[in-house]
Amino acid sequence: MADTKSSSGLVENRTIDWVPPNERHGTAFSQFTLWFGSNTQITAIVDGALAIAVFKSDALWAIIALLIGNILGGTIMALHSAQGPTLGLPQMISSRAQFGVIGAIFPLVLVVLMYIGFASTGAVLSGQAVNGILGITDSDFKWVGIVIFGILTAIIALLGYRYIHLLGRISSVTGLLGFLYLTAIVVITVDVPAVLANSEFSAPVFLSVVALSAGWQLTYGPYVADYSRYLPENTPRRATFWFTFGGSVIGSQWSMTLGVLIAATAMSQGGDAFLDNQVGFIGDLAGGGVLALLIFIVILLGKLTVNTLNAYGAFMCVLTIATSFRNRVSVTKLVRAIFVVSIVALTIVVALLASADFLANFKNFVLALLMVFTPWSVVNLVDYYFVSKDRFDIPALYDRRGRYGDWNVGALVAYVVGVAVQIPFMDQTIYTGPLVEMLGGADVSWIIGIIVTTAIYYPWAKKTNVAPAQTIYPEAS
Numbered sequence: 402m403a404d405t406k407s408s409s410g411l412v413e414n415r416t417i418d419w420v421p422p423n424e425r426h427g428t429a430f431s432q433f434t435l436w437f438g439s440n441t442q443i444t445a446i447v448d449g450a451l452a453i454a455v456f457k458s459d460a461l462w463a464i465i466a467l468l469i470g471n472i473l474g475g476t477i478m479a480l481h482s483a484q485g486p487t488l489g490l491p492q493m494i495s496s497r498a499q500f501g502v503i504g505a506i507f508p509l510v511l512v513v514l515m516y517i518g519f520a521s522t523g524a525v526l527s528g529q530a531v532n533g534i535l536g537i538t539d540s541d542f543k544w545v546g547i548v549i550f551g552i553l554t555a556i557i558a559l560l561g562y563r564y565i566h567l568l569g570r571i572s573s574v575t576g577l578l579g580f581l582y583l584t585a586i587v588v589i590t591v592d593v594p595a596v597l598a599n600s601e602f603s604a605p606v607f608l609s610v611v612a613l614s615a616g617w618q619l620t621y622g623p624y625v626a627d628y629s630r631y632l633p634e635n636t637p638r639r640a641t642f643w644f645t646f647g648g649s650v651i652g653s654q655w656s657m658t659l660g661v662l663i664a665a666t667a668m669s670q671g672g673d674a675f676l677d678n679q680v681g682f683i684g685d686l687a688g689g690g691v692l693a694l695l696i697f698i699v700i701l702l703g704k705l706t707v708n709t710l711n712a713y714g715a716f717m718c719v720l721t722i723a724t725s726f727r728n729r730v731s732v733t734k735l736v737r738a739i740f741v742v743s744i745v746a747l748t749i750v751v752a753l754l755a756s757a758d759f760l761a762n763f764k765n766f767v768l769a770l771l772m773v774f775t776p777w778s779v780v781n782l783v784d785y786y787f788v789s790k791d792r793f794d795i796p797a798l799y800d801r802r803g804r805y806g807d808w809n810v811g812a813l814v815a816y817v818v819g820v821a822v823q824i825p826f827m828d829q830t831i832y833t834g835p836l837v838e839m840l841g842g843a844d845v846s847w848i849i850g851i852i853v854t855t856a857i858y859y860p861w862a863k864k865t866n867v868a869p870a871q872t873i874y875p876e877a878s
Contacts, residue, residue: 413561416737417720418730419795419875420489425633427566429640432482433648435569435628436621439710440652441576442703443526447679448617448653449660452610453668454676460665461600466610467657471650473611474618477778479646480786481622485629486636487791490798492626493721496777497798499784499862500816503807506722508777508816512623513718515770517744519620520711521751524550527704528752529680533697544753551749553705558712559741562631565709572702573648579699580655586686587659591666605843609828612844616771617653619847622778624714708748715744730799769829775850776819780812780858787859789868796875804867811861819854823847 415424452463481492488495493512497505528546532538537545557564587593629641663686667675675682680700684693719740720732732740785791797803823846825834837844 411560412734412737413563414734415562416731417491417494417717417724418799420630421875422634425486425489425631427632429629429632429636429644431566431569431632431644432629432641433644434573435566435706436645436648437652438569438572438574438576438648438703439707440649441572441580441656442707443530443679443683443700444523444704444707445617445653445656446660446663446683447676448613449657450664450675451660452613452657453661453664456606456609456613458603458606458610459600460661461597462602462607463610463661464597464658466607467614467661468654470611470614470616471618471654471657474615475646475650475653477782478618478621478625478649479642480782481778482625482629482645483638483642484785485626486632486634486641487638488626488793488795489630489634490626490795491630491717491721492622492624493718494798495626495785495793496623496781498789498793498805498868499780499809499812501806501808501812502725502798502801502803504809504813506725507813508623508773509718509722511770511773513715513722515620516624516711516715516718517748517751518770520554520708520715520745520748521755523704523708523711524554524748524752525755526680527701527708529678530697530700530704533680533684534694534701547749547752550701550705550708551745551752554708554712554748555742555745557705557709558716558745559738561713562628565628565706565713568702568706568709572706575699575702576652579696580659582692583659583683583687583696584655586688587662590686591662593662596662596665603841605841608843608845612847614653614657615847618649619771619774619778621649621710622774622781624710624717627714627717628710712741712745712748716740719744724799726801728800769827769831772823772827772846772850773820775823775847776816776854779819779851779854780816783855783859784812784862788862788866792868792870792872794869794873796873804869811865812858815854815858815861818857819850822853823850 449463449467452458452467453460458466484492484495493505493509496508500508524547527550528543531546531549532543535545557568625645629645632641663675680697683700684696687693687696716737724730794804797805801807825836826840826844826846826849827834828837828842828844834846
């Protein structure tokens with residue numbers, strides 16, 4: 402892995418390989434703008450609305466539960482982000498240290514499925530915003546907005562790290578201004594004290610809403626370090642953690658709170674107008690005309706940011722899978738382009754061909770996949786912070802004959818059991834576990850997953866620890 406690359410140029414040179422010190426740049430504050438911009442967007446608003454429309458929570462307790470879930474999930478997500486500057490590696494490459502070079506493929510496949518699913522559903526909402534900007538109202542031409550949005554996503558994802566962060570900075574500013582305006586409109590048009598006055602507490606509903614927002618944050622875990630890996634190695638871990646945490650939690654909580662207030666008001670008036678047409682409803686709420694156009698642009702930029710993260714993250718995961726058997730550490734820009742365009746094209750096809758029912762069912766399937774990330778996060782974080790303690794053999798992460806080998810049986814067993822043990826406690830649209838009714842309908846599956854995975858993995862990892870005495874870097878570093 403000779404250090405012959407440069408971080409300059411239009412298209413990012415690095416992919417899944419280690420980023421050497423001379424290519425590091427930026428400050429920890431870049432994590433705040435990226436994750437704030439990624440979370441001030443329409444899907445996060447809808448996520449908050451689900452607390453009212455699906456879980457039937459009262460508004461006040463919904464906001465509190467969403468905050469707790471965002472804080473808990475955001476803590477886990479930010480702990481992953483803090484690994485980036487220290488290691489200079491993509492998140493799922495570092496996961497090979499826990500699962501083995503081949504063993505890491507199993508969670509990777511599920512990660513790719515989830516991000517393609519979220520990108521496809523996001524493309525539908527974003528396509529509505531693009532069509533709103535272009536003035537296209539004919540449903541026969543809904544494909545126009547989806548295709549244009551897909552092209553924009555592919556361009557940014559192909560350019561890579563620098564331009565993703567540039568987009569994050571832009572969307573953080575537009576998101577801040579747009580959401581300040583929407584908040585003002587909601588405060589003016591919605592009787593907020595009346596909406597919050599009905600505050601009957603239900604523990605099962607409360608716990609389910611906590612899981613809703615915690616799950617939102619946990620989905621960022623498998624790729625969050627991809628966007629901090631270029632930071633200088635001496636970047637304080639606390640700075641990376643707090644800027645990531647602050648951007649993601651503040652952005653998502655703000656969006657979800659708006660979703661709660663909007664949905665509670667809409668449902669109190671006996672309608673589901675918001676859930677039936679989220680983008681159009683927000684445009685009308687903004688005041689229509691030029692104001693709606695500006696809000697559509699805010700929606701577009703917010704969704705473009707997060708969909709670019711999904712496309713780039715899926716590309717990194719697919720590349721990690723593809724190179725696992727060949728001990729490869731990098732690919733050409735042509736191969737990179739083929740991967741990115743293929744992934745984005747797949748999301749466009751799913752978004753275009755999916756009926757409304759299929760899209761809803763597919764999104765439910767994707768949400769059910771969230772349970773696979775809790776045990777993966779536990780294994781990764783327990784090893785990084787309590788077992789390996791920052792000490793990694795970086796060349797061995799790309800070598801099946803290295804110290805991490807093909808498989809780590811203990812990690813895989815802990816992972817599989819951690820996923821399986823959640824099933825009886827799941828409360829999803831496509832499946833409800835047998836123990837959910839005993840708990841009054843509460844979904845505590847992710848909490849069970851954390852406890853069981855930790856109990857299995859930690860003692861095994863301490864006993865079989867293969868971490869070097871200090872981090873081993875590539876020879877030409």
